[in-house]
Amino acid sequence: MAEDAALATPAVSSGMTADERHWLLRRLHSLSGIVPIGGFLFFHLFENAYVLHGGGAWWKETEFTRTLPFQVAIEALVLWIPILFHAIYGLVITATSSPNVGAYTYSRNTGYTLQRITGILAFLFIGFHFFSTRGWYYATGVESTYARMHSWMIDPVYLSIYLIGTLACVYHLTNGIFTFTITWGLAVGPSAQRLVNRACVALFVVLAVVSVAILVAFRAPA
Amino acid sequence: MAERTTVLRIKRQENPRSATYWEEFEIPYKANHNIISMLMEIRRNPVTREGKRTTAVVFDANCLEEVCGSCTMVINGRVRQACSQLAEGLNGTVTVEPMSKFPVVRDLWVDRSKMFDYLKKAHSWIPIDGTYDLGPGPRVNPQEQQFAYLFSRCMTCGCCLEACPQVNDHSKFMGPAIIGQVYLMGQHPTGAMHQDERLQALMGEGGIADCGNAQNCVEVCPKSIPLTTAIGDVGGQVSRKWLRDLFAK
Numbered sequence: 001m002a003e004d005a006a007l008a009t010p011a012v013s014s015g016m017t018a019d020e021r022h023w024l025l026r027r028l029h030s031l032s033g034i035v036p037i038g039g040f041l042f043f044h045l046f047e048n049a050y051v052l053h054g055g056g057a058w059w060k061e062t063e064f065t066r067t068l069p070f071q072v073a074i075e076a077l078v079l080w081i082p083i084l085f086h087a088i089y090g091l092v093i094t095a096t097s098s099p100n101v102g103a104y105t106y107s108r109n110t111g112y113t114l115q116r117i118t119g120i121l122a123f124l125f126i127g128f129h130f131f132s133t134r135g136w137y138y139a140t141g142v143e144s145t146y147a148r149m150h151s152w153m154i155d156p157v158y159l160s161i162y163l164i165g166t167l168a169c170v171y172h173l174t175n176g177i178f179t180f181t182i183t184w185g186l187a188v189g190p191s192a193q194r195l196v197n198r199a200c201v202a203l204f205v206v207l208a209v210v211s212v213a214i215l216v217a218f219r220a221p222a
Numbered sequence: 223m224a225e226r227t228t229v230l231r232i233k234r235q236e237n238p239r240s241a242t243y244w245e246e247f248e249i250p251y252k253a254n255h256n257i258i259s260m261l262m263e264i265r266r267n268p269v270t271r272e273g274k275r276t277t278a279v280v281f282d283a284n285c286l287e288e289v290c291g292s293c294t295m296v297i298n299g300r301v302r303q304a305c306s307q308l309a310e311g312l313n314g315t316v317t318v319e320p321m322s323k324f325p326v327v328r329d330l331w332v333d334r335s336k337m338f339d340y341l342k343k344a345h346s347w348i349p350i351d352g353t354y355d356l357g358p359g360p361r362v363n364p365q366e367q368q369f370a371y372l373f374s375r376c377m378t379c380g381c382c383l384e385a386c387p388q389v390n391d392h393s394k395f396m397g398p399a400i401i402g403q404v405y406l407m408g409q410h411p412t413g414a415m416h417q418d419e420r421l422q423a424l425m426g427e428g429g430i431a432d433c434g435n436a437q438n439c440v441e442v443c444p445k446s447i448p449l450t451t452a453i454g455d456v457g458g459q460v461s462r463k464w465l466r467d468l469f470a471k
Binding site for chain 2 (some may be wrong): 017018019020022023026027075093095096097098099100103104106108109112113176179182183184185186187188189190191
């Protein structure tokens with residue numbers, strides 16, 4: 001009977017609806033950009049900043065990231081899978097955009113367009129960076145030593161690629177932190193959003209300076 | 223001395239499927255002329271700048287005081303109501319185009335009915351009809367009433383959809399206006415009783431997760447509706463509902 005059906009415990013639905021799947025993918029995309037990918041970028045800049053104490057200190061302090069238990073599993077779960085998901089689904093999202101910053105020249109609209117451009121640049125750079133360092137090690141056994149990194153950073157072509165790539169990553173993360181706070185309803189009103197935006201711009205400046213300092217430090221002879 | 227004129231360069235289209243073309247019209251200056259009154263001049267005497275006789279330019283307009291939203295067009299590359307764009311302050315050739323995010327019916331007349339479909343999809347109303355008197359609703363404090371009033375001024379004109387880079391023919395995003403209306407319905411204590419249905423409608427493809435935070439909507443809204451505040455708030459509402467359902471069901 002109809003009344004009984006209404007009073008009965010709702011049946012456990014099997015599987016997700018298309019709407020729920022869409023929502024879940026969008027939320028995972030938003031979350032994965034901060035945790036673990038954004039978190040790793042902070043750590044990666046931190047560990048590599050030891051190069052400011054010289055090549056020897058850098059090699060010694062980064063040792064533990066090369067000798068983790070379950071190394072490959074950790075790298076896959078924390079880095080490769082989230083980055084691949086975030087990048088590929090990010091391209092799917094980018095494909096639904098129609099940038100119009102030429103007609104509507106607002107700063108947030110510029111940020112919207114830059115977020116998509118830096119996302120593509122970051123994907124290309126991270127792919128290049130992975131295959132030439134960690135991936136290269138897995139393929140050939142050649143470690144990314146100070147001498148190897150140094151030889152790249154004194155090459156203007158490599159240095160340019162690394163400067164553009166790291167700055168794109170840093171912009172994409174800091175602008176992404178700002179939009180994350182809107183997406184999840186943490187910064188709601190305009191003055192709250194202005195405050196978070198300023199903090200994220202400041203964070204961009206700090207991380208950009210750190211990134212450039214690290215790259216330049218690799219130019220010092222061993 | 224040459225007579226002062228305004229040149230309108232208008233993007234035209236015979237029917238929804240035909241090709242677009244441009245025609246220019248030169249209208250003698252008159253005090254307080256606006257785009258709509260100039261289009262009415264063209265209707266009176268549809269002759270192009272080159273002296274060629276043509277069909278009258280078709281457009282949609284109603285209130286002529288920027289509260290109905292029907293004359294929304296893209297003027298010099300930016301979306302706005304044509305009736306409130308005075309000839310005064312416009313220099314050189316003025317381009318007038320129909321909105322690009324809606325199907326063109328003819329010339330400058332577009333079909334905005336999808337915005338009304340979105341209102342229906344998201345249950346953008348408060349059901350109070352029943353077989354018996356439900357009595358007065360809960361009281362709302364004046365500050366909340368005033369903030370809600372801002373959202374009630376939405377005239378579904380389409381400016382926010384036109385300026386949104388996430389609204390286009392290769393995306394299903396419903397645009398900012400509906401999110402503002404879901405916020406409005408949900409902030410009212412009686413409307414809040416049905417808010418889950420509205421949030422559910424905004425969860426799927428085309429819903430709030432498709433917002434790209436370009437925030438053009440709040441910049442172009444002729445009624446200055448705080449659309450980005452609604453997007454932040456409703457984004458939080460849908461997230462909380464989702465987490466609640468995830469752990470409680």
